[in-house]
Amino acid sequence: MTVSRKHVVTSSSFVLFSLSILGGCTATAKTATLETSPEPYYVFQPPSAEELAAIQYPALREELLDMVERDQRTRKSRGRSDDADFDSFVARLTKVDRRNTARMHEIVDEVGWPTKSKVGSDGTQAAWLLVQHADLDVPFQRRCLTLMQDQQVFDEVYAQNLAYLTDRVLVNEGKEQEYGTQFHDVDGKPQPRPIRDAKNVDKRRKAVGLSTLDEYRKLMKT
Secondary structure, eight states: OOOOOOEEEOTTTOEEEEEOOGGGSSOOOSOEEEEEOOOOOEEEOOOOHHHHHHOSOHHHHHHHHHHHHHHHHHHTTOOOSSHHHHHHHHHHHHHHHHHHHHHHHHHHHHHSSOOHHHHHHHHHHHHHHHHHTOTTOHHHHHHHHHHHHHHHTTTOSOHHHHHHHHHHHHHHTTOOBSSOOOEEEETTEEEEOOBTTGGGHHHHHHHTTOOOHHHHHHHHHO
16 A cells, blocks of 8 residues: 655755764764755655555655654744743754664664665655754764765665765765755855865766755755
């Protein structure tokens, strides 16, 4: 039976919350910032009946989608009235991220990276999103990035997911990003974090199916 639910990740709901890491490794967060991204415009569509029937771990797919629902619900629950509300939001989100990251550790240890054939097209996107938000465990993010890179040649992961996680890991390690997907606020305006070989960034973005950096920057301002 085909599962009918959708998981929508859009400019309004795809809120990337990052905790600044001390020393670029697993540690206590020093500061907290909110980042928003208009990409990817993913709709986590359920697999076709044929794909669903061939999935190796259907129960794991369901679990990953449930984890993403909790992730997104928490990110959209930010209080806006005062610092106390924000502190409460940070505490809730940190708890959810730690729990999701701990479970992702178990999943990766058990089945390797959750690929399309293992958990479906939406399941593998869900796994990526959860690791994208595992900013308190950068070594684990790096491990998952390597696993995803190994699966890219088999078309078992999405190139855009890989680009986003590549940038996330590099930024969290204090390095220049490759694709310009990671932004932060500078004097109230969204600006990309430092990019390696910035003059050729659009070539790299095009190669993985992303819009130009200028187009992306304009979307960040809307």
